[in-house]
Amino acid sequence: MTTTRPTRSDALRNRDAILDAALECLAVDPNASMADIAKAAGVGRVTVYGHFSSREQLLESVLVRTIDRSEAELAELDLEGDPLAALDRLVRRSWRIVDTFHRLLGAAEESLSNDRIIAHHAEPMARVRALIERGQREGVMRRDLSAEWLTSCFTALLHAAAGELRAGRLAEADADQVVAATVVSLLTARVA
Amino acid sequence: MTTTRPTRSDALRNRDAILDAALECLAVDPNASMADIAKAAGVGRVTVYGHFSSREQLLESVLVRTIDRSEAELAELDLEGDPLAALDRLVRRSWRIVDTFHRLLGAAEESLSNDRIIAHHAEPMARVRALIERGQREGVMRRDLSAEWLTSCFTALLHAAAGELRAGRLAEADADQVVAATVVSLLTARVA
DNA sequence: AATAACCCGTACACCAGTGTTCGAGATCGG
DNA sequence: CCGATCTCGAACACTGGTGTACGGGTTATT
Numbered sequence: 001m002t003t004t005r006p007t008r009s010d011a012l013r014n015r016d017a018i019l020d021a022a023l024e025c026l027a028v029d030p031n032a033s034m035a036d037i038a039k040a041a042g043v044g045r046v047t048v049y050g051h052f053s054s055r056e057q058l059l060e061s062v063l064v065r066t067i068d069r070s071e072a073e074l075a076e077l078d079l080e081g082d083p084l085a086a087l088d089r090l091v092r093r094s095w096r097i098v099d100t101f102h103r104l105l106g107a108a109e110e111s112l113s114n115d116r117i118i119a120h121h122a123e124p125m126a127r128v129r130a131l132i133e134r135g136q137r138e139g140v141m142r143r144d145l146s147a148e149w150l151t152s153c154f155t156a157l158l159h160a161a162a163g164e165l166r167a168g169r170l171a172e173a174d175a176d177q178v179v180a181a182t183v184v185s186l187l188t189a190r191v192a
Numbered sequence: 193m194t195t196t197r198p199t200r201s202d203a204l205r206n207r208d209a210i211l212d213a214a215l216e217c218l219a220v221d222p223n224a225s226m227a228d229i230a231k232a233a234g235v236g237r238v239t240v241y242g243h244f245s246s247r248e249q250l251l252e253s254v255l256v257r258t259i260d261r262s263e264a265e266l267a268e269l270d271l272e273g274d275p276l277a278a279l280d281r282l283v284r285r286s287w288r289i290v291d292t293f294h295r296l297l298g299a300a301e302e303s304l305s306n307d308r309i310i311a312h313h314a315e316p317m318a319r320v321r322a323l324i325e326r327g328q329r330e331g332v333m334r335r336d337l338s339a340e341w342l343t344s345c346f347t348a349l350l351h352a353a354a355g356e357l358r359a360g361r362l363a364e365a366d367a368d369q370v371v372a373a374t375v376v377s378l379l380t381a382r383v384a
Numbered sequence: 385a386a387t388a389a390c391c392c393g394t395a396c397a398c399c400a401g402t403g404t405t406c407g408a409g410a411t412c413g414g
Numbered sequence: 415c416c417g418a419t420c421t422c423g424a425a426c427a428c429t430g431g432t433g434t435a436c437g438g439g440t441t442a443t444t
Contacts, residue, residue, distance in 0.1 A: 008412055008419055033401060044422045049403065142377075148361060149370060156352035160344050169340060178341060185334075185381035191373065200389055200442055225431060236392045241433065 015051045017041045022062045027100055030107035034058075056111040063104055067120045070097045079127070083135035084184060090131065091158070091180045098124070098155065099162035128154055132187065141187045150187060157183050207243045209233045214254045219292055222299035226250075248303040255296055259312045262289045271319070275327035276376060282323065283350070283372045290316070290347065291354035320346055324379065333379045342379060349375055 021041035025032035034055055038045040052058035077093055079086045105121060129151040135141030142150075161179040164170035170178065213233035217224035226247055230237040244250035269285055271278045297313060321343040327333030334342075353371040356362035362370065 005413075005418070010412065011420060014421085034403090035401080046404090046423075047421055050420075053403085055402070145370060145374060149356065149374075152352050152356050152361070153349060153374060156348045157345060160348035164341065164344050169344070178337060181383065182337060182341075182345060182378070185383060186374070186378045189377035189381045191377060197388070197443070202442065203390060206391085226433090227431080238393075238434090239391055242390080245433090247432070 011051075014041070014043055014047060018043060018048055018051060018058070019062055019065055022058055023066070023100070023104070026059075026062070026107040027103050030103065030109075032107075056108075059104070059108045059111065060114050060117065063101075063108065063114075063117050066097070066101050066104060067117070070094070070101060070124075071120075073097060074124070079131055083131060083138060083140055084188065086131060087135070087187065088180050088184055090128070091183050092176045094124070095158040095161060095176075095179050098158050102155075102159060125151060125155070135187065142189055142191070144191050153186060154183055157186070203243075206233070206235055206239060210235060210240055210243060210250070211254055211257055214250055215258070215292070215296070218251075218254070218299040219295050222295065222301075224299075248300075251296070251300045251303065252306050252309065255293075255300065255306075255309050258289070258293050258296060259309070262286070262293060262316075263312075265289060266316070271323055275323060275330060275332055276380065278323060279327070279379065280372050280376055282320070283375050284368045286316070287350040287353060287368075287371050290350050294347075294351060317343060317347070327379065334381055334383070336383050345378060346375055349378070 018037065018041045022032075022037045025037050025040050029036075034048055035045050037058075038048045041048070048058070052061060074094060077089060079090065101121075105117075108117075129147055132141060132150050132154070133147045136143050136147060157179065161170065161175060161182075165172065165175055210229065210233045214224075214229045217229050217232050221228075226240055227237050229250070230240045233240070240250070244253060266286060269281060271282065293313075297309075300309075321339055324333060324342050324346070325339045328335050328339060349371065353362060353367060353374075357364065357367055
């Protein structure tokens with residue numbers, strides 16, 4: 001009884017399938033039920049509760065996994081050097097994941113006690129804002145609007161792009177280029 | 193029995209109070225319950241059902257009233273002449289109401305059978321898009337991005353402004369100026 | 385002042401989602 | 415192949431929201 005068997009492989013596979021399904025379902029409909037998620041994962045509803053004790057904990061697990069992935073994705077990103085080039089890299093690399101994370105957060109909204117999640121929501125935004133402030137100081141980004149507001153515009157445009165992509169009004173191939181061009185041009189615009 | 197009394201005045205007042213409360217509640221929380229709305233209106237829950245046979249119909253009534261108000265607000269607006277000046281006028285006049293309407297729509301989402309609502313959702317967007325296309329033709333607005341995408345950016349920025357205002361990160365006094373400047377500069381930006 | 389219209393609270397039936405329990409059966413791992 | 419682990423469906427209690435019914439009390443209108 002001192003030694004315990006390792007978790008069975010099919011259980012691990014199911015756990016992953018549930019997380020995948022949850023991510024997909026919640027991105028479409030923030031109120032997707034446990035039954036919906038279970039069905040999408042090809043698993044019985046009870047099995048879901050076998051892996052996650054509650055809806056809230058499932059949400060949290062999905063969020064944590066998404067955070068981990070996004071950190072891995074962004075870790076290697078270099079934000080030094082020319083602020084505009086850095087912004088371009090940042091946008092292209094992060095706009096999709098930022099949007100899915102945002103949608104997940106919207107789904108969680110009324111629960112959310114995990115500090116790590118809250119922290120890792122604010123942190124990337126702070127990074128963007130710092131980059132914008134640097135761009136302003138170095139004179140390559142506009143100063144007539146506050147860095148705070150410009151940061152908000154930044155995210156708004158990312159989400160708009162993701163929405164247009166989902167709606168099929170923006171072609172997959174163009175998306176990166178379009179969103180980057182839009183954001184950069186907004187931040188460098190000179191008032192007439 | 194042929195002549196019927198006119199609706200009592202207090203009933204009309206209550207009906208209005210309910211619509212006001214619904215608008216306010218749903219703007220904050222799209223899932224606000226009938227009980228929440230009734231309480232906010234200072235009225236019993238049953239009274240609400242006396243005026244609106246179902247939640248869905250209440251939603252619809254709120255939407256219709258909002259549409260009427262926004263039409264009245266925008267009717268006198270002149271979109272002719274210099275496209276940039278017209279855009280500036282349009283933004284300043286409409287961004288608040290566009291946002292509340294959008295939030296109401298989000299609350300309704302799963303119901304919505306009324307054609308008039310759907311129509312009056314698409315129509316203002318079409319007007320914006322037409323204005324942008326004219327601006328592009330006349331050479332005062334950028335052509336490197338599609339009018340469709342720029343329209344989407346337009347709305348995204350309006351909603352961002354409304355959100356920042358709600359969050360207290362944007363001062364009431366600055367808001368009009370900021371959102372107009374942002375939108376206009378994005379649409380007139382020249383690619384480097 | 386009379387009366388119809390309205391408000392209110394309580395109570396109820398109903399539905400959908402959550403989370404739990406149970407036992408039978410499938411499946412992985414040693 | 416044996417056993418522990420996992421899955422599954424059905425059933426259940428519980429919660430919160432919706433919509434309805436009723437009866438006593440209030441208020442506007444005539």
